[in-house]
Amino acid sequence: MKAAVVLVSGGIDSATTLALARQSGFDCYALSVDYGQRHRVELEAAARVASMLGAREQKIIKLDLTAFGGSALTDENIAVPTSPSSGIPSTYVPARNTILLSLALAWAEVLGSSDIFIGANAVDYSGYPDCRPEYLQAYEAMANLATKAAVAGVRLQIHAPLVDLSKAQIIKRGVDAGVDLSQTLSCYQPSRGGQACGQCDSCRIRRKGFEDAGIADPTVYV
Amino acid sequence: MKAAVVLVSGGIDSATTLALARQSGFDCYALSVDYGQRHRVELEAAARVASMLGAREQKIIKLDLTAFGGSALTDENIAVPTSPSSGIPSTYVPARNTILLSLALAWAEVLGSSDIFIGANAVDYSGYPDCRPEYLQAYEAMANLATKAAVAGVRLQIHAPLVDLSKAQIIKRGVDAGVDLSQTLSCYQPSRGGQACGQCDSCRIRRKGFEDAGIADPTVYV
Numbered sequence: 001m002k003a004a005v006v007l008v009s010g011g012i013d014s015a016t017t018l019a020l021a022r023q024s025g026f027d028c029y030a031l032s033v034d035y036g037q038r039h040r041v042e043l044e045a046a047a048r049v050a051s052m053l054g055a056r057e058q059k060i061i062k063l064d065l066t067a068f069g070g071s072a073l074t075d076e077n078i079a080v081p082t083s084p085s086s087g088i089p090s091t092y093v094p095a096r097n098t099i100l101l102s103l104a105l106a107w108a109e110v111l112g113s114s115d116i117f118i119g120a121n122a123v124d125y126s127g128y129p130d131c132r133p134e135y136l137q138a139y140e141a142m143a144n145l146a147t148k149a150a151v152a153g154v155r156l157q158i159h160a161p162l163v164d165l166s167k168a169q170i171i172k173r174g175v176d177a178g179v180d181l182s183q184t185l186s187c188y189q190p191s192r193g194g195q196a197c198g199q200c201d202s203c204r205i206r207r208k209g210f211e212d213a214g215i216a217d218p219t220v221y222v
Numbered sequence: 223m224k225a226a227v228v229l230v231s232g233g234i235d236s237a238t239t240l241a242l243a244r245q246s247g248f249d250c251y252a253l254s255v256d257y258g259q260r261h262r263v264e265l266e267a268a269a270r271v272a273s274m275l276g277a278r279e280q281k282i283i284k285l286d287l288t289a290f291g292g293s294a295l296t297d298e299n300i301a302v303p304t305s306p307s308s309g310i311p312s313t314y315v316p317a318r319n320t321i322l323l324s325l326a327l328a329w330a331e332v333l334g335s336s337d338i339f340i341g342a343n344a345v346d347y348s349g350y351p352d353c354r355p356e357y358l359q360a361y362e363a364m365a366n367l368a369t370k371a372a373v374a375g376v377r378l379q380i381h382a383p384l385v386d387l388s389k390a391q392i393i394k395r396g397v398d399a400g401v402d403l404s405q406t407l408s409c410y411q412p413s414r415g416g417q418a419c420g421q422c423d424s425c426r427i428r429r430k431g432f433e434d435a436g437i438a439d440p441t442v443y444v
Contacts, residue, residue: 061285061286062284062285062286063283063284064283064284065328067283068281068328068329068332069332070328070331070332088370088373092370094327094328094329094331094332094369094370095324095325095327095328095331095368095369096328097368098324098327098328098364098365098368099321099324099325102317102320102321102324103317105317105320106287106290106292106315106316106318106320106321107316109292109316109317110290110291110292110316128370129367129368129369129370129372129373130367130368130369132367134367135364135367135368138360138363138364138368139364139368141360141363141364142320142357142360142361142363142364143320145351145354145356145357145360146320146351146361147316147317147351147352148314148316150351151351
Protein backbone atom coordinates (compact mmCIF):
# COMPACT_ATOMS: atom_id res chain seq x y z
CA MET A 1 0.00 0.00 0.00
CA LYS A 2 1.24 3.48 -0.83
CA ALA A 3 1.65 5.80 2.13
CA ALA A 4 -0.02 9.21 2.21
CA VAL A 5 0.06 12.04 4.69
CA VAL A 6 -3.43 13.39 5.38
CA LEU A 7 -3.98 16.71 7.15
CA VAL A 8 -6.67 16.09 9.76
CA SER A 9 -8.19 18.96 11.73
CA GLY A 10 -11.21 17.11 13.06
CA GLY A 11 -13.81 18.77 10.83
CA ILE A 12 -16.09 17.29 8.18
CA ASP A 13 -13.78 18.09 5.28
CA SER A 14 -10.63 16.50 6.61
CA ALA A 15 -12.54 13.47 7.94
CA THR A 16 -14.13 12.92 4.53
CA THR A 17 -10.76 13.42 2.84
CA LEU A 18 -9.18 10.80 5.09
CA ALA A 19 -12.01 8.37 4.30
CA LEU A 20 -11.57 8.96 0.56
CA ALA A 21 -7.80 8.50 0.81
CA ARG A 22 -8.36 5.20 2.59
CA GLN A 23 -10.92 4.15 -0.06
CA SER A 24 -8.33 4.91 -2.74
CA GLY A 25 -6.06 2.39 -1.09
CA PHE A 26 -3.62 4.65 0.73
CA ASP A 27 -1.98 3.77 4.01
CA CYS A 28 -2.74 7.01 5.83
CA TYR A 29 -0.60 9.01 8.23
CA ALA A 30 -2.76 11.66 9.88
CA LEU A 31 -1.12 14.96 10.69
CA SER A 32 -2.73 17.46 13.04
CA VAL A 33 -1.25 20.68 14.36
CA ASP A 34 -1.73 22.20 17.77
CA TYR A 35 -1.09 25.78 16.65
CA GLY A 36 -2.68 27.55 19.57
CA GLN A 37 -6.08 27.60 17.90
CA ARG A 38 -8.94 28.98 19.95
CA HIS A 39 -10.89 25.79 19.17
CA ARG A 40 -8.12 23.56 20.46
CA VAL A 41 -10.72 20.99 21.40
CA GLU A 42 -10.83 20.18 17.66
CA LEU A 43 -7.67 18.15 18.28
CA GLU A 44 -9.76 15.68 20.26
CA ALA A 45 -12.04 15.33 17.25
CA ALA A 46 -8.95 14.93 15.05
CA ALA A 47 -7.75 12.04 17.21
CA ARG A 48 -11.19 10.38 17.07
CA VAL A 49 -11.36 10.82 13.30
CA ALA A 50 -7.85 9.46 12.71
CA SER A 51 -8.58 6.45 14.85
CA MET A 52 -12.07 5.63 13.58
CA LEU A 53 -11.03 5.92 9.95
CA GLY A 54 -8.04 3.64 10.32
CA ALA A 55 -5.08 5.98 10.02
CA ARG A 56 -1.86 4.01 10.50
CA GLU A 57 -0.57 6.70 12.82
CA GLN A 58 -1.46 10.19 13.94
CA LYS A 59 1.01 12.88 14.90
CA ILE A 60 -0.01 16.10 16.60
CA ILE A 61 2.71 18.70 16.11
CA LYS A 62 2.94 21.74 18.39
CA LEU A 63 3.57 25.11 16.81
CA ASP A 64 2.58 28.27 18.60
CA LEU A 65 1.07 30.58 15.98
CA THR A 66 -0.24 32.86 18.73
CA ALA A 67 3.34 34.20 18.68
CA PHE A 68 2.32 35.91 15.42
CA GLY A 69 -1.42 36.32 16.07
CA GLY A 70 -3.31 38.28 13.43
CA SER A 71 -6.39 36.05 13.43
CA ALA A 72 -9.49 35.56 15.55
CA LEU A 73 -8.32 31.97 15.92
CA THR A 74 -4.84 32.80 17.25
CA ASP A 75 -5.44 36.07 19.11
CA GLU A 76 -8.01 36.01 21.86
CA ASN A 77 -8.45 39.78 21.58
CA ILE A 78 -9.96 39.38 18.10
CA ALA A 79 -13.56 38.16 18.34
CA VAL A 80 -14.90 35.35 16.17
CA PRO A 81 -17.52 36.95 13.87
CA THR A 82 -21.02 35.61 14.42
CA SER A 83 -22.70 37.10 11.39
CA PRO A 84 -21.81 36.96 7.71
CA SER A 85 -19.51 39.69 6.42
CA SER A 86 -18.12 40.58 3.03
CA GLY A 87 -14.53 39.67 2.23
CA ILE A 88 -12.20 37.28 3.99
CA PRO A 89 -13.24 37.04 7.65
CA SER A 90 -10.97 37.60 10.65
CA THR A 91 -10.86 33.84 11.25
CA TYR A 92 -8.37 33.66 8.39
CA VAL A 93 -5.02 32.50 9.84
CA PRO A 94 -2.05 33.97 7.95
CA ALA A 95 -0.29 31.30 5.87
CA ARG A 96 -1.97 28.45 7.73
CA ASN A 97 -2.33 25.98 4.87
CA THR A 98 1.16 26.84 3.65
CA ILE A 99 2.51 25.94 7.08
CA LEU A 100 0.37 22.79 7.39
CA LEU A 101 1.33 21.57 3.92
CA SER A 102 5.01 22.24 4.66
CA LEU A 103 4.86 20.04 7.74
CA ALA A 104 3.04 17.40 5.69
CA LEU A 105 5.76 17.68 3.05
CA ALA A 106 8.44 17.06 5.66
CA TRP A 107 6.70 13.99 7.04
CA ALA A 108 5.91 12.66 3.56
CA GLU A 109 9.56 12.87 2.59
CA VAL A 110 10.67 11.02 5.73
CA LEU A 111 8.04 8.34 5.09
CA GLY A 112 9.04 8.01 1.43
CA SER A 113 5.52 9.07 0.48
CA SER A 114 4.67 11.11 -2.60
CA ASP A 115 1.06 11.85 -1.69
CA ILE A 116 -0.43 14.52 0.57
CA PHE A 117 -4.18 14.90 1.11
CA ILE A 118 -5.83 18.12 2.24
CA GLY A 119 -9.55 18.81 2.74
CA ALA A 120 -9.37 22.26 1.15
CA ASN A 121 -12.60 23.38 -0.43
CA ALA A 122 -13.28 26.48 -2.49
CA VAL A 123 -17.07 26.37 -2.90
CA ASP A 124 -18.87 26.64 0.46
CA TYR A 125 -15.93 28.18 2.29
CA SER A 126 -14.85 31.36 4.00
CA GLY A 127 -12.89 32.73 1.07
CA TYR A 128 -9.52 31.78 2.50
CA PRO A 129 -7.04 32.22 -0.36
CA ASP A 130 -5.05 29.12 0.59
CA CYS A 131 -8.01 26.87 -0.20
CA ARG A 132 -8.19 27.72 -3.90
CA PRO A 133 -7.11 25.31 -6.67
CA GLU A 134 -4.61 27.79 -8.13
CA TYR A 135 -2.89 28.04 -4.76
CA LEU A 136 -2.75 24.26 -4.36
CA GLN A 137 -1.28 23.87 -7.84
CA ALA A 138 1.40 26.46 -7.09
CA TYR A 139 2.16 24.68 -3.82
CA GLU A 140 2.60 21.39 -5.64
CA ALA A 141 4.92 22.99 -8.19
CA MET A 142 7.03 24.49 -5.40
CA ALA A 143 7.11 21.23 -3.45
CA ASN A 144 8.41 19.43 -6.51
CA LEU A 145 11.52 21.63 -6.39
CA ALA A 146 11.92 21.61 -2.62
CA THR A 147 13.04 18.18 -1.56
CA LYS A 148 15.75 15.60 -1.94
CA ALA A 149 13.00 13.23 -3.04
CA ALA A 150 12.00 15.62 -5.84
CA VAL A 151 15.60 15.86 -7.01
CA ALA A 152 15.65 12.06 -7.08
CA GLY A 153 12.66 12.12 -9.42
CA VAL A 154 9.78 11.45 -7.04
CA ARG A 155 6.74 13.44 -8.16
CA LEU A 156 4.78 14.73 -5.18
CA GLN A 157 1.03 15.11 -5.54
CA ILE A 158 -1.21 17.33 -3.45
CA HIS A 159 -4.67 15.73 -3.44
CA ALA A 160 -7.62 17.97 -2.63
CA PRO A 161 -10.53 15.71 -3.50
CA LEU A 162 -13.16 18.13 -2.13
CA VAL A 163 -11.89 21.30 -3.70
CA ASP A 164 -14.81 21.83 -6.07
CA LEU A 165 -17.61 20.19 -4.10
CA SER A 166 -20.37 22.00 -2.23
CA LYS A 167 -20.64 21.41 1.51
CA ALA A 168 -23.77 19.33 0.92
CA GLN A 169 -21.87 17.16 -1.57
CA ILE A 170 -19.00 16.76 0.88
CA ILE A 171 -21.39 15.67 3.61
CA LYS A 172 -23.02 13.12 1.29
CA ARG A 173 -19.59 11.87 0.20
CA GLY A 174 -18.56 11.52 3.85
CA VAL A 175 -21.70 9.67 4.85
CA ASP A 176 -21.38 7.37 1.80
CA ALA A 177 -17.79 6.65 2.82
CA GLY A 178 -18.98 5.62 6.26
CA VAL A 179 -17.77 8.63 8.23
CA ASP A 180 -19.64 9.16 11.50
CA LEU A 181 -19.93 12.93 11.17
CA SER A 182 -21.19 13.25 14.74
CA GLN A 183 -17.57 12.71 15.76
CA THR A 184 -16.32 15.74 13.84
CA LEU A 185 -16.08 19.31 15.09
CA SER A 186 -16.19 22.42 12.90
CA CYS A 187 -16.98 25.23 15.34
CA TYR A 188 -14.42 28.00 15.88
CA GLN A 189 -15.55 28.69 19.43
CA PRO A 190 -16.92 25.48 20.89
CA SER A 191 -17.59 24.93 24.56
CA ARG A 192 -14.99 23.01 26.52
CA GLY A 193 -17.11 19.92 26.07
CA GLY A 194 -16.97 20.42 22.30
CA GLN A 195 -20.50 21.74 21.75
CA ALA A 196 -20.79 23.99 18.71
CA CYS A 197 -21.79 27.68 18.93
CA GLY A 198 -24.00 27.50 15.84
CA GLN A 199 -23.15 31.11 14.96
CA CYS A 200 -19.60 31.30 13.61
CA ASP A 201 -18.80 31.05 9.91
CA SER A 202 -17.80 27.46 10.21
CA CYS A 203 -20.99 26.46 12.05
CA ARG A 204 -23.19 28.34 9.57
CA ILE A 205 -21.59 26.68 6.55
CA ARG A 206 -21.81 23.25 8.21
CA ARG A 207 -25.42 23.63 9.32
CA LYS A 208 -26.53 24.76 5.87
CA GLY A 209 -24.61 21.87 4.34
CA PHE A 210 -26.63 19.33 6.30
CA GLU A 211 -29.87 21.15 5.37
CA ASP A 212 -28.96 21.23 1.68
CA ALA A 213 -27.93 17.58 1.77
CA GLY A 214 -31.20 16.62 3.43
CA ILE A 215 -29.30 14.78 6.12
CA ALA A 216 -30.08 15.17 9.82
CA ASP A 217 -27.45 17.37 11.48
CA PRO A 218 -25.82 15.34 14.28
CA THR A 219 -24.02 18.40 15.67
CA VAL A 220 -24.60 19.17 19.33
CA TYR A 221 -25.11 22.91 19.66
CA VAL A 222 -24.83 24.83 22.95
CA MET B 223 10.93 52.29 6.80
CA LYS B 224 9.56 49.16 5.17
CA ALA B 225 9.42 46.10 7.42
CA ALA B 226 11.04 42.82 6.38
CA VAL B 227 11.17 39.41 7.99
CA VAL B 228 14.68 37.97 7.93
CA LEU B 229 15.36 34.31 8.66
CA VAL B 230 18.30 34.21 11.06
CA SER B 231 19.98 30.93 12.00
CA GLY B 232 23.13 32.40 13.49
CA GLY B 233 25.47 31.43 10.65
CA ILE B 234 27.50 33.62 8.30
CA ASP B 235 24.91 33.62 5.52
CA SER B 236 21.93 34.75 7.54
CA ALA B 237 24.00 37.32 9.46
CA THR B 238 25.25 38.82 6.20
CA THR B 239 21.73 38.74 4.78
CA LEU B 240 20.41 40.62 7.81
CA ALA B 241 23.19 43.21 7.44
CA LEU B 242 22.38 43.67 3.74
CA ALA B 243 18.65 43.99 4.47
CA ARG B 244 19.43 46.70 7.03
CA GLN B 245 21.73 48.46 4.53
CA SER B 246 18.87 48.42 2.01
CA GLY B 247 16.82 50.37 4.52
CA PHE B 248 14.54 47.66 5.87
CA ASP B 249 13.23 47.58 9.41
CA CYS B 250 14.13 43.98 10.18
CA TYR B 251 12.22 41.36 12.14
CA ALA B 252 14.49 38.39 12.79
CA LEU B 253 12.89 34.96 12.81
CA SER B 254 14.68 31.94 14.21
CA VAL B 255 13.30 28.46 14.72
CA ASP B 256 14.09 26.07 17.52
CA TYR B 257 13.29 22.93 15.52
CA GLY B 258 15.12 20.45 17.67
CA GLN B 259 18.35 20.90 15.73
CA ARG B 260 21.38 19.05 17.03
CA HIS B 261 23.30 22.34 16.97
CA ARG B 262 20.69 24.09 19.09
CA VAL B 263 23.41 26.36 20.45
CA GLU B 264 23.15 28.17 17.09
CA LEU B 265 20.11 29.90 18.54
CA GLU B 266 22.41 31.77 20.92
CA ALA B 267 24.39 32.96 17.91
CA ALA B 268 21.11 33.90 16.22
CA ALA B 269 20.16 36.06 19.20
CA ARG B 270 23.59 37.75 19.19
CA VAL B 271 23.38 38.36 15.43
CA ALA B 272 19.85 39.79 15.59
CA SER B 273 20.82 42.09 18.39
CA MET B 274 24.20 43.29 17.07
CA LEU B 275 22.80 43.98 13.61
CA GLY B 276 19.90 46.04 14.89
CA ALA B 277 16.87 43.84 14.26
CA ARG B 278 13.76 45.56 15.56
CA GLU B 279 12.66 42.31 17.17
CA GLN B 280 13.62 38.66 17.19
CA LYS B 281 11.21 35.79 17.61
CA ILE B 282 12.35 32.23 18.25
CA ILE B 283 9.55 29.83 17.33
CA LYS B 284 9.51 26.28 18.69
CA LEU B 285 8.66 23.46 16.31
CA ASP B 286 9.80 19.94 17.06
CA LEU B 287 11.01 18.46 13.78
CA THR B 288 12.56 15.54 15.65
CA ALA B 289 8.97 14.21 15.58
CA PHE B 290 9.64 13.49 11.90
CA GLY B 291 13.42 12.96 12.02
CA GLY B 292 15.00 11.82 8.79
CA SER B 293 18.10 14.01 9.10
CA ALA B 294 21.40 13.94 10.96
CA LEU B 295 20.32 17.29 12.41
CA THR B 296 16.99 16.06 13.80
CA ASP B 297 17.71 12.42 14.61
CA GLU B 298 20.55 11.75 17.02
CA ASN B 299 20.89 8.23 15.65
CA ILE B 300 22.08 9.57 12.29
CA ALA B 301 25.70 10.73 12.50
CA VAL B 302 26.85 14.04 11.05
CA PRO B 303 29.21 13.18 8.17
CA THR B 304 32.77 14.37 8.72
CA SER B 305 34.14 13.80 5.25
CA PRO B 306 32.88 14.94 1.86
CA SER B 307 30.43 12.63 0.11
CA SER B 308 28.69 12.70 -3.23
CA GLY B 309 25.06 13.73 -3.40
CA ILE B 310 22.95 15.51 -0.83
CA PRO B 311 24.35 14.74 2.63
CA SER B 312 22.37 13.36 5.57
CA THR B 313 22.37 16.80 7.20
CA TYR B 314 19.61 17.74 4.75
CA VAL B 315 16.45 18.39 6.77
CA PRO B 316 13.28 17.46 4.86
CA ALA B 317 11.36 20.57 3.79
CA ARG B 318 13.26 22.83 6.17
CA ASN B 319 13.38 25.99 4.08
CA THR B 320 9.77 25.44 3.02
CA ILE B 321 8.77 25.35 6.69
CA LEU B 322 10.98 28.32 7.64
CA LEU B 323 9.69 30.44 4.76
CA SER B 324 6.11 29.54 5.64
CA LEU B 325 6.58 30.81 9.17
CA ALA B 326 8.23 33.94 7.77
CA LEU B 327 5.26 34.35 5.43
CA ALA B 328 2.86 34.20 8.36
CA TRP B 329 4.77 36.79 10.35
CA ALA B 330 5.22 39.04 7.31
CA GLU B 331 1.49 39.07 6.68
CA VAL B 332 0.72 39.95 10.30
CA LEU B 333 3.31 42.75 10.17
CA GLY B 334 1.97 44.05 6.87
CA SER B 335 5.36 43.34 5.32
CA SER B 336 5.88 42.25 1.73
CA ASP B 337 9.54 41.32 2.04
CA ILE B 338 11.22 38.17 3.31
CA PHE B 339 14.99 37.70 3.35
CA ILE B 340 16.70 34.31 3.39
CA GLY B 341 20.43 33.57 3.29
CA ALA B 342 20.06 30.70 0.84
CA ASN B 343 23.09 30.09 -1.30
CA ALA B 344 23.55 27.70 -4.20
CA VAL B 345 27.27 27.97 -4.93
CA ASP B 346 29.38 26.80 -1.96
CA TYR B 347 26.62 24.80 -0.33
CA SER B 348 25.67 21.25 0.53
CA GLY B 349 23.41 20.72 -2.47
CA TYR B 350 20.21 21.19 -0.48
CA PRO B 351 17.45 21.50 -3.10
CA ASP B 352 15.62 24.20 -1.15
CA CYS B 353 18.51 26.62 -1.57
CA ARG B 354 18.29 26.82 -5.36
CA PRO B 355 17.00 29.88 -7.23
CA GLU B 356 14.33 27.87 -9.07
CA TYR B 357 12.95 26.67 -5.75
CA LEU B 358 12.90 30.19 -4.31
CA GLN B 359 11.11 31.51 -7.40
CA ALA B 360 8.48 28.78 -7.12
CA TYR B 361 8.07 29.56 -3.43
CA GLU B 362 7.49 33.23 -4.21
CA ALA B 363 4.91 32.35 -6.87
CA MET B 364 3.06 30.12 -4.40
CA ALA B 365 3.23 32.73 -1.63
CA ASN B 366 1.65 35.27 -3.93
CA LEU B 367 -1.45 33.09 -4.12
CA ALA B 368 -1.48 32.05 -0.47
CA THR B 369 -2.44 35.04 1.60
CA LYS B 370 -5.15 37.60 2.20
CA ALA B 371 -2.48 40.22 1.55
CA ALA B 372 -1.79 38.70 -1.89
CA VAL B 373 -5.50 38.74 -2.73
CA ALA B 374 -5.50 42.42 -1.75
CA GLY B 375 -2.76 43.04 -4.30
CA VAL B 376 0.35 43.08 -2.10
CA ARG B 377 3.23 41.51 -4.04
CA LEU B 378 5.46 39.48 -1.73
CA GLN B 379 9.15 39.26 -2.55
CA ILE B 380 11.56 36.58 -1.38
CA HIS B 381 15.01 38.17 -1.28
CA ALA B 382 18.00 35.83 -1.42
CA PRO B 383 20.85 38.28 -1.92
CA LEU B 384 23.56 35.63 -1.53
CA VAL B 385 22.10 32.99 -3.79
CA ASP B 386 24.76 33.17 -6.49
CA LEU B 387 27.77 34.24 -4.43
CA SER B 388 30.67 32.02 -3.41
CA LYS B 389 31.32 31.57 0.31
CA ALA B 390 34.40 33.78 0.01
CA GLN B 391 32.30 36.52 -1.59
CA ILE B 392 29.68 36.19 1.17
CA ILE B 393 32.35 36.52 3.84
CA LYS B 394 33.77 39.63 2.17
CA ARG B 395 30.27 41.08 1.80
CA GLY B 396 29.61 40.40 5.48
CA VAL B 397 32.86 41.96 6.64
CA ASP B 398 32.27 45.00 4.38
CA ALA B 399 28.82 45.37 5.91
CA GLY B 400 30.36 45.42 9.37
CA VAL B 401 29.30 41.97 10.55
CA ASP B 402 31.46 40.58 13.34
CA LEU B 403 31.67 37.06 11.97
CA SER B 404 33.27 35.77 15.17
CA GLN B 405 29.78 35.97 16.65
CA THR B 406 28.30 33.56 14.11
CA LEU B 407 28.14 29.79 14.34
CA SER B 408 28.01 27.40 11.38
CA CYS B 409 28.99 24.04 12.85
CA TYR B 410 26.46 21.19 12.85
CA GLN B 411 27.92 19.56 15.95
CA PRO B 412 29.46 22.27 18.10
CA SER B 413 30.49 21.77 21.70
CA ARG B 414 28.13 23.05 24.35
CA GLY B 415 30.22 26.16 24.59
CA GLY B 416 29.71 26.75 20.86
CA GLN B 417 33.16 25.67 19.61
CA ALA B 418 33.12 24.35 16.05
CA CYS B 419 34.10 20.76 15.15
CA GLY B 420 35.99 21.81 12.02
CA GLN B 421 35.01 18.58 10.27
CA CYS B 422 31.35 18.70 9.28
CA ASP B 423 30.18 19.95 5.88
CA SER B 424 29.27 23.30 7.25
CA CYS B 425 32.64 23.81 8.97
CA ARG B 426 34.56 22.71 5.88
CA ILE B 427 32.69 25.13 3.60
CA ARG B 428 33.11 27.96 6.11
CA ARG B 429 36.82 27.36 6.70
CA LYS B 430 37.57 27.23 2.98
CA GLY B 431 35.54 30.42 2.51
CA PHE B 432 37.78 32.33 4.88
CA GLU B 433 40.87 30.89 3.19
CA ASP B 434 39.61 31.81 -0.29
CA ALA B 435 38.65 35.28 0.91
CA GLY B 436 42.09 35.80 2.43
CA ILE B 437 40.46 36.79 5.71
CA ALA B 438 41.61 35.42 9.06
CA ASP B 439 39.13 32.81 10.29
CA PRO B 440 37.82 33.96 13.70
CA THR B 441 36.12 30.61 14.36
CA VAL B 442 37.03 28.87 17.61
CA TYR B 443 37.52 25.20 16.84
CA VAL B 444 37.55 22.45 19.47
